Amino acid sequence: MTVCSTKTKRGLLTGTCIAVLAALPGAAFAEAATTPAATATETGGIQDIVVTARKRSENVQTIPVSIRAVDAAMIQRQDITGLEKLAAKAPELIIARSSNGSGASLTIRGVGSNFSSVGVEQSVAVIVDGAYYGHGRTIDEGFFDLARVEVLKGPQALFFGKNATAGVVSITTADPGNSFEGMARIGYEFRSKSLYGEVMASGPVSSTLGIRLAVRGSNMFGGYTKNLATNAFYNTLDIATGATAALLATPADRDQPGTKDLIGRLTLKWAPTENLTDTLKVSGTHSRGGASGFSTILGCAGPTGQRNPNLVCGAKFTTYFNNLPKEYKGATGIKDNELYSDYDSFAINNTFNYKLSDDVTFTTVTNYNKNKVRYLQDYGQQSDAGVWAAINSNFKAFSNESRILTSFDGPVNIMVGAYYQTTEREHDEFVNFIGLINSAAAPGDKYLAFTKFSHTHGETISGFGQAIWKVMPNLEFAGGVRYIHETKRSSFFQPYVNPALAGLFTPQTSDPATTLRVNQTFDNWSPEATLTWRPTPNVTVYGAYKTGYKSGGFSNSGILSPADPRGDGMSFGPESAKGFEGGVKTTLFDRQLRFNLGLYTYTYSGLQVDYFDPLSIRYITxxxxxxxxxxxxxxLEYVPRAVDGLTLRGTLNYNRSRYVNFLAPCWQGQSIGQGCVLQPLPGQAGNQLLQELGGVATANAPRWTGSAGAEYDVPVSGDIQLGLSADWRFSSSYNSSAFDSPNGFQKAYSTIDASIRLRSEKVGWEFAVIGKNLTNIQYKTGVFDITGTGSGTGTVTGGKQSDTFLLTQLPRTVQVQVTYRF
Known part of the structure; x- marks a missing residue:
C-alpha cells in the first residue's frame, strides 16, 4: 500500500509518502503505473492521503488498515537506520537484539517469537521492497536511503501471507525520480564515537531509464556499552593424557560492539511505455563487530555475581565478556580467539508492473537474498564460566509473487495471485567448555566440547484471492482467502562430542546412518472478511475478521542429548491466529484534526517457543x-491552520495480552509453592520442571503505551529554515521474560527523542543535532537465566534466583550531521 500526503508550510510544498503493502508475502511495494499522486487542494490542515492498500487509489481514512508509519522525512531527521531505531517510534513494537539464535525477537501487541533458535521464524514478518525476510537477522541489514517504513498490527495472512501472525514491518527503499538529485552526508555520534558518511545520486539516464546509487559507511571507534570483564584463568584437563594447564582468557574489547559497516544499493527503473514499469534493486551489507553490545548483567541475587564476586550487578550499559584463550585459535569452525560478530548479505529484487488494459494490471516480484553470519561469543557472561560458541550460519531464499488486479467501474473488483518461495539454511555450531580438552581427537576438535551441523530446505506454494463488492455507494464488503502449502526437509548431525561429556551430549559418529532427519508438510486456508461503512466523506466505520498462520519447523539450534534420543524437542507445529478488529476513522474541525480509534481481539494457538532446559542440558522448541x-x-494528528508549519501527533494504546494455557519451564529458584513441579511434557522425552502460566501476561506486553510528538518548521532569515522536533514515548510495566521470571520485570519508563535542524532550501545544506533516548533509560526487551547460577529450583522451599543476562536498547545518543543536497 502506498500512502502519500502533502501539506504546504509557508509556501514550501513538502511531500510525504508512506507505503504500506496490502499484498501477500513477497508482494511489490512499487506503485502501479496508474497510481495517481496526491495533490494539495488547500493550504494547511490535514490533507488527503492517497493509498493503494488493495492496489487501488483510496483515502487512508476509508480503508480498514491499522498502520504505524514513518515517512522519508522522519527517517532522515531522526537517522532511523535500523529496526531498533524504528521501535522507538512505534510504542507497540518491541525489538530484542541477541547474539545467538535468530538474532532478534520482534513483538507487536505482546505477540512475538523467541530469539534463541535460528529455526523459529518470526511471528512479525519483515518485508523489504516487497520480499519476505523471515529471520531475525534482518535486524543487521543496512536500512538507509529509505522511502518509508511501516508497522502493520495484527494478523495479515491475506495480504502478506507467510508468517505474519502478529503483524508486519515493511521497509521500502527509495526509487530514482524524474529529475537529477544528489546528497552527501557526514555525521558523528558522541557516545559510541561513531563516524558515518552517506552519498546518493539519482536521476534519469534517458527518457525511459532512471538510476539511483546510494552508499553508507560507518566506523565505531568506541561503543554503546563498557566491557568490565577481568582476566580469567582456567585449569584445563586433557582427558587423553591427564595433563593439566592454566589458560588465560583476556577481556574482550572494552568498548562494545565496535561495529564497522559498509552498505550499498543500486536501483534501475525502466519505463519504456506508459503501461510498463520494471524496477531492479541490487543491495549488499558488510558488517564487522565484536561481542554483543546491547546487554547488561542485572537481576543478581546480591550486589555481585554469584560466580564472580568482581562483577557488579545493576550497572547501566555494561557487559562482562572474555575472549577465548589464545590456544583455542584455529579450532574447527573458529576464525579467531577474539570475540567477533560478522554479517554479510546480498539481495537482488525485481518488480515488474504491466497494465494489460485500462482496468487490469499484472504485477510480479522476484527476489533472491542470502546472508552469512559468523560469530564467536562468550556465553558465560561473568568472566569465569568458560563457555564459548562459534556459529557459522548461511541462509538463502528465492521467491516470486505474481498477481492480477482489476479496477473496473462496476461494483465488483478482484485480486488473484500466486506465490512461490524456496529456502536453504545451513547452521553449524562449535562449542568450547574450558576445563576439558582431548588431544586424542582430530587436531581441529582437540579444544571442542561438541560440534553440530544442521540443514533445512523449505518450499512454499501459495495461492490467494480477494473480491471487493460495493453493496451500496457507502457500504463495501471485501472477502478473500489464502491457501498455503509448505514443506520442510531438515537434518541434524552431531559428529563430535568430548568423551567426558558423552553423558550430556550424544555423538553421531556414522553419517548418514545416525543423522537425524525430519520431513514436514503443512497446509492451511486463511480467510479474511471486512465490512466498511462510510456515512459521510469524513467518517469511516469498519469491522474485520482476520486470520494468520505460521508453519511449523525444525530447531536448527537444538542439541541432541541422551535425555532426548529421538530429537523430539527439535520439531514443532504451526502457529495460528484468528479474531476481530474494527474501528472508526475521522477527519474533523475543518480538516485540522485526524482522530482514529481502533479495537481488536485475537486468539493465538500453538505458540512457538524455544527455551533451555538445565536438567537435560538441551534447547527445546x-x-x-x-x-x-x-x-x-x-x-491523533493536529495541523492547525492558524500556525503554519506546526504538526502535533499522539497515540494511546491499551493492550491486554495473556496466556490462556501454557505449560512453561520454571525460572531458576522457583519453588513448588510458586508453581514449579517436575512432570512429563506431552510429546517430549523425560520429565521437566514446569509451571502453568494460564492467565499470566505474555512477554513484552505492557498494558499501556503511548507517544506524543511535535514538529515545527519556521523561516528565520531569507530562505533559511529552522526545524524543531520532539517525540516522547511511554510504556507501563511489563515482563520481558516469556516465562514470567521475576528477573524479567520492567518497570514503567519513558524516553524522549529530539532534533534541531537548520537548513537552506535554496543552497541545499542542512546542519542537524539529533538526540535519542535522552532520558538514558535502560529498559529490558529480553532476558534469560545465566547457566550455573541460581539453586533450589523445584524444591519445597525454593532457592536462590539466578543472575540474568539482559537484552536492552541503545543508551542516550547524540549526533551531529551535515547534509548537502544538490
Missing part, C-alpha cells in the same frame, strides 16, 4: 498452548 490479546488504540 515446542508449541506452548494459546494466548489472547485484546486492546484499544487511539491515534
Amino acid at each position: 515446542r508449541n506452548a498452548g494459546s494466548s489472547r490479546t485484546r486492546g484499544v488504540e487511539l491515534e
Whole structure:
C-alpha cells in the first residue's frame, strides 16, 4: 500500500509518502503505473492521503488498515537506520537484539517469537521492497536511503501471507525520480564515537531509464556499552593424557560492539511505455563487530555475581565478556580467539508492473537474498564460566509473487495471485567448555566440547484471492482467502562430542546412518472478511475478521542429548491466529484534526517457543498452548491552520495480552509453592520442571503505551529554515521474560527523542543535532537465566534466583550531521 500526503508550510510544498503493502508475502511495494499522486487542494490542515492498500487509489481514512508509519522525512531527521531505531517510534513494537539464535525477537501487541533458535521464524514478518525476510537477522541489514517504513498490527495472512501472525514491518527503499538529485552526508555520534558518511545520486539516464546509487559507511571507534570483564584463568584437563594447564582468557574489547559497516544499493527503473514499469534493486551489507553490545548483567541475587564476586550487578550499559584463550585459535569452525560478530548479505529484487488494459494490471516480484553470519561469543557472561560458541550460519531464499488486479467501474473488483518461495539454511555450531580438552581427537576438535551441523530446505506454494463488492455507494464488503502449502526437509548431525561429556551430549559418529532427519508438510486456508461503512466523506466505520498462520519447523539450534534420543524437542507445529478488529476513522474541525480509534481481539494457538532446559542440558522448541490479546488504540494528528508549519501527533494504546494455557519451564529458584513441579511434557522425552502460566501476561506486553510528538518548521532569515522536533514515548510495566521470571520485570519508563535542524532550501545544506533516548533509560526487551547460577529450583522451599543476562536498547545518543543536497 502506498500512502502519500502533502501539506504546504509557508509556501514550501513538502511531500510525504508512506507505503504500506496490502499484498501477500513477497508482494511489490512499487506503485502501479496508474497510481495517481496526491495533490494539495488547500493550504494547511490535514490533507488527503492517497493509498493503494488493495492496489487501488483510496483515502487512508476509508480503508480498514491499522498502520504505524514513518515517512522519508522522519527517517532522515531522526537517522532511523535500523529496526531498533524504528521501535522507538512505534510504542507497540518491541525489538530484542541477541547474539545467538535468530538474532532478534520482534513483538507487536505482546505477540512475538523467541530469539534463541535460528529455526523459529518470526511471528512479525519483515518485508523489504516487497520480499519476505523471515529471520531475525534482518535486524543487521543496512536500512538507509529509505522511502518509508511501516508497522502493520495484527494478523495479515491475506495480504502478506507467510508468517505474519502478529503483524508486519515493511521497509521500502527509495526509487530514482524524474529529475537529477544528489546528497552527501557526514555525521558523528558522541557516545559510541561513531563516524558515518552517506552519498546518493539519482536521476534519469534517458527518457525511459532512471538510476539511483546510494552508499553508507560507518566506523565505531568506541561503543554503546563498557566491557568490565577481568582476566580469567582456567585449569584445563586433557582427558587423553591427564595433563593439566592454566589458560588465560583476556577481556574482550572494552568498548562494545565496535561495529564497522559498509552498505550499498543500486536501483534501475525502466519505463519504456506508459503501461510498463520494471524496477531492479541490487543491495549488499558488510558488517564487522565484536561481542554483543546491547546487554547488561542485572537481576543478581546480591550486589555481585554469584560466580564472580568482581562483577557488579545493576550497572547501566555494561557487559562482562572474555575472549577465548589464545590456544583455542584455529579450532574447527573458529576464525579467531577474539570475540567477533560478522554479517554479510546480498539481495537482488525485481518488480515488474504491466497494465494489460485500462482496468487490469499484472504485477510480479522476484527476489533472491542470502546472508552469512559468523560469530564467536562468550556465553558465560561473568568472566569465569568458560563457555564459548562459534556459529557459522548461511541462509538463502528465492521467491516470486505474481498477481492480477482489476479496477473496473462496476461494483465488483478482484485480486488473484500466486506465490512461490524456496529456502536453504545451513547452521553449524562449535562449542568450547574450558576445563576439558582431548588431544586424542582430530587436531581441529582437540579444544571442542561438541560440534553440530544442521540443514533445512523449505518450499512454499501459495495461492490467494480477494473480491471487493460495493453493496451500496457507502457500504463495501471485501472477502478473500489464502491457501498455503509448505514443506520442510531438515537434518541434524552431531559428529563430535568430548568423551567426558558423552553423558550430556550424544555423538553421531556414522553419517548418514545416525543423522537425524525430519520431513514436514503443512497446509492451511486463511480467510479474511471486512465490512466498511462510510456515512459521510469524513467518517469511516469498519469491522474485520482476520486470520494468520505460521508453519511449523525444525530447531536448527537444538542439541541432541541422551535425555532426548529421538530429537523430539527439535520439531514443532504451526502457529495460528484468528479474531476481530474494527474501528472508526475521522477527519474533523475543518480538516485540522485526524482522530482514529481502533479495537481488536485475537486468539493465538500453538505458540512457538524455544527455551533451555538445565536438567537435560538441551534447547527445546515446542508449541506452548494459546494466548489472547485484546486492546484499544487511539491515534491523533493536529495541523492547525492558524500556525503554519506546526504538526502535533499522539497515540494511546491499551493492550491486554495473556496466556490462556501454557505449560512453561520454571525460572531458576522457583519453588513448588510458586508453581514449579517436575512432570512429563506431552510429546517430549523425560520429565521437566514446569509451571502453568494460564492467565499470566505474555512477554513484552505492557498494558499501556503511548507517544506524543511535535514538529515545527519556521523561516528565520531569507530562505533559511529552522526545524524543531520532539517525540516522547511511554510504556507501563511489563515482563520481558516469556516465562514470567521475576528477573524479567520492567518497570514503567519513558524516553524522549529530539532534533534541531537548520537548513537552506535554496543552497541545499542542512546542519542537524539529533538526540535519542535522552532520558538514558535502560529498559529490558529480553532476558534469560545465566547457566550455573541460581539453586533450589523445584524444591519445597525454593532457592536462590539466578543472575540474568539482559537484552536492552541503545543508551542516550547524540549526533551531529551535515547534509548537502544538490
